[in-house]
Amino acid sequence: MTITPAVPLLRPHAEQAFADELGALAALDDRPRPPAWSMSPWAVVTYLLGGVLPDGTVITPKYVGPRRLMEVAVATLATDRALLLLGVPGTAKTWVSEHLAAAVCGESTLLVQGTSGTAEEAIRYGWNYARLLAEGPTPEALVPSPVLTAMRDAKIARVEELTRIPSDVQDALITILSEKSLPVPELGTEVQAAKGFNVIATANDRDRGVNELSSALRRRFNTVVLPLPASEQEEVDIVTRRVEQLGSALELPEVPAAAEEIRRVVTVFRELRSGRTLDGRTSLKTPSGTLSTAEAISVVTNGLALAAHFGDGVLRSGDIAAGIIGSVIKDPVADKAIWFEYLEAVVRERDGWNDFYGACREISG
Ligand SMILES: Nc1ncnc2c1ncn2[C@@H]1O[C@H](COP(=O)(O)OP(=O)(O)OP(=O)(O)O)[C@@H](O)[C@H]1O
Numbered sequence: 243m244t245i246t247p248a249v250p251l252l253r254p255h256a257e258q259a260f261a262d263e264l265g266a267l268a269a270l271d272d273r274p275r276p277p278a279w280s281m282s283p284w285a286v287v288t289y290l291l292g293g294v295l296p297d298g299t300v301i302t303p304k305y306v307g308p309r310r311l312m313e314v315a316v317a318t319l320a321t322d323r324a325l326l327l328l329g330v331p332g333t334a335k336t337w338v339s340e341h342l343a344a345a346v347c348g349e350s351t352l353l354v355q356g357t358s359g360t361a362e363e364a365i366r367y368g369w370n371y372a373r374l375l376a377e378g379p380t381p382e383a384l385v386p387s388p389v390l391t392a393m394r395d396a397k398i399a400r401v402e403e404l405t406r407i408p409s410d411v412q413d414a415l416i417t418i419l420s421e422k423s424l425p426v427p428e429l430g431t432e433v434q435a436a437k438g439f440n441v442i443a444t445a446n447d448r449d450r451g452v453n454e455l456s457s458a459l460r461r462r463f464n465t466v467v468l469p470l471p472a473s474e475q476e477e478v479d480i481v482t483r484r485v486e487q488l489g490s491a492l493e494l495p496e497v498p499a500a501a502e503e504i505r506r507v508v509t510v511f512r513e514l515r516s517g518r519t520l521d522g523r524t525s526l527k528t529p530s531g532t533l534s535t536a537e538a539i540s541v542v543t544n545g546l547a548l549a550a551h552f553g554d555g556v557l558r559s560g561d562i563a564a565g566i567i568g569s570v571i572k573d574p575v576a577d578k579a580i581w582f583e584y585l586e587a588v589v590r591e592r593d594g595w596n597d598f599y600g601a602c603r604e605i606s607g
């Protein structure tokens with residue numbers, strides 16, 4: 243049950259925010275649909291990557307990247323294997339998982355957030371203790387997990403950060419994924435999954451080794467690795483699009499044409515992330531932070547808020563400098579040295595980067 247307040251939502255779910263697109267896709271879609279799916283796999287991929295429908299409806303792109311990856315991900319959900327989205331931080335794993343669930347079954351909220359404290363009840367079921375004490379174990383006293391609800395209602399369950407969950411708790415998924423059923427010994431029964439049930443899990447590359455997936459569990463998943471944006475232009479496009487969407491969702495005052503500063507943020511992030519300048523001429527040391535696309539998006543969004551509320555309404559170097567420095571310098575000693583080296587050797591020498599160099603010097607001292 244969702245309690246929706248009668249005021250504007252800070253962040254609507256994908257199925258709320260894109261209800262029109264999802265409705266249009268489902269209505270026009272005459273391709274075969276897997277059991278219980280809201281639309282065909284083809285339509286789900288169109289929803290993710292964008293396109294124009296025969297009636298002229300424009301579907302906005304949600305994911306920017308290789309089409310084949312999304313086709314593999316969607317096709318997996320139509321099989322008896324679950325989907326694992328793997329990748330470094332900020333590669334849109336969570337974002338893709340939410341949109342996939344919204345498109346396939348109309349519901350992205352059956353979510354288990356994996357942490358080191360995630361207990362088996364979060365994956366199986368728990369009990370309403372007042373009722374359990376009063377009535378003993380009855381179906382009414384059982385509190386289903388999001389996974390159990392998805393099994394019963396033929397939906398997609400999402401498990402975020404799967405590898406942060408302790409291994410013995412992860413293993414609760416094995417029976418669910420292989421037998422497609424969940425025993426409830428207290429009631430002497432089991433819940434069998436309806437056709438249409440599946441699981442999308444996400445895991446972070448950098449967390450590898452925290453709690454490795456057991457091979458038994460890994461075999462139940464098809465893994466799709468989400469890459470970092472292939473080119474600078476692709477990353478600029480992603481940041482531009484997301485910043486626009488976030489800006490209008492947050493109702494920030496309009497700040498026009500931020501293209502130049504967006505490119506600057508992306509250039510700095512890509513150079514420091516890869517350890518060389520974009521022209522390939524100079525090698526650089528890489529700082530400890532991840533400098534993900536997601537961070538680039540928030541640096542620019544913060545810059546826009548600064549420009550709108552404290553500046554002259556134009557996004558300037560000074561509005562993004564503090565955000566960039568905050569993302570780069572995570573370790574106050576090592577990263578700071580790396581940053582200054584980059585600032586002096588690369589930023590200072592670059593044509594057209596004077597303002598940005600000055601703004602950075604002013605903040606870094
Ligand atoms: N290729 C991409 N296409 C579209 N959006 C992207 C892409 N890469 C990153 N983003 C944007 O980056 C933001 C963060 O993505 P998300 O939170 O899904 O990352 P994540 O991979 O789950 O990271 P983490 O490992 O930290 O959980 C989202 O707003 C998303 O739109």
Ligand SMILES: [Mg+2]
Nearest residue numbers: 335336337444
């Ligand atoms: Mg995530």
